[in-house]
Amino acid sequence: MFFPDGEDMTHHHQPVEQQKQLLKQRLNLQTQALVTLARSQTIDRGNFKAALQEITEVVADILNVERVSVWLYQGIAVAQRLPLGFFPQVNEAFFERGTPSGTARQVPGTEGIRIKCLDLYEHNLRCHTSGTELAAGNYPVYFQALASECPLAVHDAQTDSRSQELSESYLRPNGITSFLDAPIWLNGQMVGIVCLEHIGVQRQWTLIEENFVTAIATLVALTIEACDHILTQKQMRQHHQFLVSEYHDDLERLVEERTAELTRTNEKLQKEIQRRSTVEAQLRNYQQHLEELVEEGTREIIQTNEQLQREILSHQRAQEALQESEEQFRCLSEATFEAILIIDQGNLCQVNTNFTQLFGYESGEVIGRNLGEFLAPEYRSCVPQLTASNSEQMYETCCLKKDGSTFPAEIRSKAIPYQGRLVKVTAIRDITAQSQAQEELKKSVSLLNATLNSTTDGIVAVSTAGKIVSFNQKFVEMWGLSQDVLRVPEKQEGFKFFQEQLKEPERFLEKVNQFYAQPNAEGDDVLELKDGRIIECFTQPQRSGFQIIGRVWSFRDVTEKAKAENTLRQHLQQELLIAGMCDRIRQSLNLGEILNTTVEEVRQFLRTDRVIIYRFEPDWSGTVVVESVAPEYLATLDIVIHDPCFGADQIVPYQQGRIQAFADICAAGLTPCYADFLRQLQVRANLVVPILYGVSSQKRGGDGERLRPEGDKEPALWGLLIAHHCSGSRQWQPIEIDLLKSLATQVAIAIQQSSLFEQLEAANQELQRLASIDGLTQVANRRRFDEYLHEEWRRLAREQSPLSLILCDIDYFKLYNDNYGHLAGDFCLQQVAAVLRQCVRRPPDLVARYGGEEFALILPNTDARGAAFVAETVRQRVRGLRIPHVKSPVSQYVTLSLGVASTIPRLYASSQKLIGAADEALYQAKAEGRDCLRHQR
Template sequence: MNPNEINHSWKLDTGSQQSYFCRKKTKINQFYRGERKYFSQKTSLALIGLFLQGLISLGFHYHLYSSEPKEMIQSLMNWVLFLILIGWITYQVNRMDYRRSQTEESNPLELEQNYQEGRDQNSQPQEWLYQAILSAPNPIMLHAEDGEVVQINECWAEITGYTVAELPTLSAWMERFTSPEPLPSVKNPVGYSRLPHIFQEYVITNSHGHLRVWEWSSLRLGKLGDGRNLLLSTVVDITENRPTETPVQQSNEQLQLSLLQWTAELTQANDGLQEELQRRQQTTSELHQVSERLKQLLRSSPAVIFSCQPQPNYKITFISDNVKTLLGYDVATFLREEDIWHNYVPDEDQDQWRDAFIQLLATGTHIHEARFLHAQGNWCWLQLEMRLVKDGGGNPAEIVGYFVDITDRKQAEMQLLTTQNRLKTVIETVGSGITLSDKQGNFYIFNSKITEITGYTLEEAQSHVNFLGLLYPNPEAYKKAQDQLKFVALMGSIFNIETTIQTKNGQSKTLLLSTVMMQDQQNPLFLSTFQDITPLKRAEKALCQLIVQEHLVWEITHQIRQSLNLDDILNTTVTEVQQLLECDQVLIYRIFPNRQGKIIAETNLDESLKHRRSQAPLIPLECYKNFSRGRMRVINNINHDPINSGLLKVLKHWGIYSAIMVPLFEQNQLWGLLIIYQDQGLRHWLQWEATLLRQISEQVGIALQQSQLYQQTQYQARRAQTLNHVIQVIRQSLDLDTIFSTAVAEIVTLLRVDRACILQHFPQKQQWQEVASYSYSPYATPPILPSIQPLNRLETDDFNVPNSQEIQHLTGISGSWLPIPLRVGSQVWGCLGLLKHQHLRGWKESEIELTCAIADQLAIAIQQSELYQELQVANQQLKRLATVDGLTQVANRRRFDEYLAQEWQRLQREHADLALILCDIDYFKQYNDYYGHPAGDTCLKQVAQTLEDLLQRPADLVARYGGEEFAIILPNTNREGAIYIAQQIQGAILQLQLPHADSIVSQWLTLSLGVTYTIPSTLTSVSDLIAAADQALYQAKQQGRARYCVQEI
């Protein structure tokens, strides 16, 4: 048989297999010398008994081997030598077990290694016995007491024809016997009775089908690893010797009787020894159980125990078995490595390990966390706690400790650190200032944006006792800020509150504040966001200033136009401008064609300066040309700004140090200068001030032209009165269509021309378009197409010179045209044209002047109308910004509250139905977390647009009610209508098929809707309607979302 086929661990005596480590861990009484001598005697008697039993058995069967004395003696000698070998091996094994049990206690950390050495020593005698059994010339079987076959030798396999794999148990062998007598009982082997059953005959059928007669004998050999008795059985084939058996058997029985008494005595002594051995086996078994329990605890423990030398390489001297589970290495690998703390750690951690051992040697204890190479090739994190053991002389003797795997904890810490870094990045890159603080003023979050807004760093904010007082130095503002914090502590949050703070450099900023209170271990924290809306406020202020400027310009213009007297116009101009700009002085300087001039209007006239100012030097030619081109001059400081030397001389002559000089024109000719200045200190002029003065100068120029026109046309009183009538009619309306139709009708009536029209010019298209026309008689109307007729642009340096060919091309008829440009500011808006087609004659100077005057008024009306339209657009834009949600472009919460209250009052008067639907996007937070906030914003826009498109009636309103909530107001809608709209909303949202992978209810984005309705009355209120809709929405969420519920008030 092949020795490698053995599948059982067996031993001659259980005591020899007990772990040296386990015996040393359990305290047992040692044998005394007398007990040792007794044990030796008992062992000798047992061996003699074993030898005699084998000899007797051999004597019973000598006739089976040969009938010749020589052959019988040879066989007998073989058996004797075999039994002597078995007895000697058994004795040696028991003796080694006994010596090992008497060994003195040693270092606990060496017990496991000693056990391994003991086990290796025990294996040698067992191997000898095993080889002896396999090479025996007789058939031998090793089997357990319950019948399980452990091993058979080659001789057994040859005479039977079967192997262990074919017949694994004695019961399987029993099936091969044909004799009615059974196999010998496995519970009655040698060692279990005083007089063992030596042999028994029975007939067996071998693998070739032949009947054979066997004699079977058994002997107890030891115990298996699981505690069962191990038996050695042998058989003798006596088929051929059956006829001559009787004489020999009688002789054997006689010999057996003579030896029976002595064998019984030896057996009794052996039984005593067996009882002693059984007691030792029981003690050893208990020690083995304790050892196995300790090993099991070590294997299941997350901590690996180790010891190492206190030398530079710190070689491992002991390590527990669970290192295989933790790191994947065998114990032998650690014990074999000379420098494991260097070979199995990363290069970059070498210094840390070296410092750890140095600190351990210095302090005696150390806890270290570092990476270690796993058997699978990856790095794992270990936490080691080590202690230095010293000998009696205080010198380092050994290092003991344990380590555990903290890789999961380290990965969790890394993930936490990554999450914290991401959160920090978000907090730092968001466009708003973010703080997290407590009532004591300790800041836990203070991002860079808040530093940018306030100018204070986190250290400055932490070090100051009252940081809130820095931001609100004004007592009233500070009290208001404290009241807001109290409100947050009471209500939990405030949103979008405007507040004004003072920054570190003293600058005031307007912020949009939102604060939410959070609980952190009974310590309330305040999470606040600050958005700097100072530029927005400046824009609002600039828009308001623009509106105010336009109004002021209109007021000044109105005051100027209260009189056509030149002196009144000029005095009114300087007075109004001084009040508007709050400057020291305002004057109007008249410039004549020879560049000489004089001051003709001035505020706060100082008589001491009147003579000096009347003798002012000439305006430099270069400056005169610039003023003639319409360029204004802004001077903040005459000592620092680059100024023409001649102009500097004039300014110093007048005592001006800071000024704005705006040219005044009359009929495109430089008429004079409007000068606003400071004579007491310097002033930095603002852009809007210069722009306002430009507009006022244009109005003053118009007023000058009107004054000149008034002086020149006094002799034409009737026409002037008519003209004033036309002007008053124009001023009564800001509607251009009304103004244009009235103007052309009055011109035709006043001047008795055949036709008057107003054409608007579109520079982008290079086209003219007729916007109004009037004819004296119907038949005189030229054949102009009723639709917009594209015409070439008419350009000429002198609009007083008519171009008959162009006009004929324009109208399709012959005649004399007078085109007058309509200028708005510096741009040509269009043209006022007059037609005389009865006689080709020129135009009178008075007609041209009157037409130009009307054209100027039309230009003013156009400008006023445009300003009014711009104002209306600005107002509408402001109103829209105040009522529209910036993200979704639907009505915001403010518009929702206003409109719901408005419709409630209206429908209460009409006793009509009013329905309200609240919509909430299901699992929108998960949507944001999964797809990101940009995708969430896009989702909100799509949902809002879908709701807008779904509602057909103008009275219906969609509003953004909250973060992911929308509200729909449905006037004149009953219960059925509201449910129908809710169903339509659900269908429309599903048709969008917006993916929502993190939703529990659907793979697509869904809505939960709360529907309510009522007829407004004095018994209910708007809040009741909102509460009912909110309750219905809550029911829809509780029932699983992606549905609607209806709640009646």
């Protein structure tokens, strides 16, 4: 059980300590994976979908499982519910779940239950899918197994009774042979599973893997709780912000509504008072005539008294409504965050609690006092404006507390009718924090200006309209600008100085326009100036909050840095070129590939028009074996070139390492024939380095221009490494000459190595052939038989294809040797071997001499029926040879007995079983009279 993924069981003989070490490594990997997932930032951010994908990917990599998925139950009621849709990617995956009974874990039933896949990761495809559902009504046995086994480990998913009902609809379409399910427990309930699905050869799940998957299921449950907690906190913060933003507006709305309501109530009260006055006047008139109208007006007096009582009751109710309105107004004034006071004729008649707390007074101490007493002396001149009935402006002033301290404040006043008269409602707000923020802003601006002027970069800020709004002194110095240029309002005119100094001003201005067309874009560029300087520039949008108000440009002079980088880059490219060729020589034995790559990289490095490798023939003519040439120039590949000026006197200098470097062949003083030869090849400048074959290394001579071999051995001149510059004259640099010297040495090593490898390969092939062939019959020997059978066994085990084996034995061959002699016996064996080779013509089939007079036929991808047909064909053709065998009890001619065995190999089984089956079938054929075949399945 400790060999997952179909490992070969023949490794059981490994030492116990080695197995312990292997288990320890696996445990460490799993522990590290759990720690990494527990610390994942995706869980901390509440991104449930990303968290699930990260978990499934890690599990698939650690356990080498093709499919890893997370499923949740649906259709089960539970008292404690998780919030629906608290992470959008789950959608309907969260649902009602069952309530635990007591303290024991309750497994949900199967009626109306299903599980839904939240995330499925396929390892080889590197993709995630979701949405698959499995209903418990369709797979009751499987769901019962989930409820009763924790975890559920199924090694043969196709035949296991717990999962067999999933075979047709789910397992076979997905190629699943084994799976391991671990439950997800949350609040004492099994709410889902983590599923590992193996594809290919059946897999034996280990206890370590079961424990690891159980831990992963626990981690998924914790992830659900963490994401729920994060979502709840986020909703609480949003609700709090909403209440804060809405409170002030609602308060002002309520104040205005209550003020209007009080106004209407006051108007009604005035009307009632006037009406009462009228009634009282009428009553006095009635009293004057009371004596005269006692008898006649008794009834009228009673009615008048009743009407008066009703009016008095109405007046009392109006007073109560007025008091209630005043109480509501007082509550509103207490609820605001500002200090509220009511001023009547310049004096305070009412204040709220915020006023007394802000100024340090008791409410009784301020009633009747003038507003100016609460302002700093230097600000009391604005009191008439604040108390004026038509004033509704806002003023910034300085208020005076009871303890004598002052604070900056903002005052607003508004006139309203109150208790039948016009009063001023004034609000005072402490703006100390705003004043301090303004001071900090001034300091920050000052620090920013100092920073901009002290930096080595030229910095300029431009508005969205393209107008320069700010810049530092380094920018002015770098571009040599005047103040008049910087004050130009138009964008195109403001950037005109770039056109005068840049080598490619159109390209730069095009990029500028692109940035202004895309306000959010950031970018950088390298600018080349006409005076030779190189300037790096970087730009990004300038934001105020979420609004883009302009763009900032930064410029840096990197001329010296660019020159140093260019020199360093050339040296680095040379070293990489040589190192790359050395690696290719070590890693590849393909000489043509090495040489072609070399000339192409050299031409790119030198930026020249043609690079060739020229190989000499014995008569000192030669052929261009590889070439890299620009499209517009003559190609010389595979052309045989005969240089009329190259003679024996040229060989020795080249063998001694002479290097030729001509900047211009017209001014180099060359012989006319050599100069004409180079002109035919369109060459203007030439660099030639010899390739010396047959030495282990080369060293620079004392004159710095010749290469000499180690020791006294004279090297052979194999060819030349040549660089042609065709477009014009060129002065070859020392770094370029050194590069070709080093590469010529590496080319010589590659040529020498390739030659040695070809000799070694030929020798190895001949040895391999001799080691695998039987010398007498020229068919495969027993050693090759064992190797090939093992190879095909493992290959066909992976493909699950049939393999057949035929063992043949010449009947009574000892009697044949005794009667005809060993030479005749050898010839008989050769004839039988020839017949076997003729009967099996497929490339995968193998004929081998198994023993003295025994032969074997290995038939891959052949079932029992096909193997029987081949065996019968062999038997009849051997009889058809009609080789005389007078001593044979079976026939007067040589015959064969054959045993046939067929199987579908398995990785954990041994091929020796197939050999034993074929040998047993051969024994049966001999026991039943020989000259026949028997098949053993």
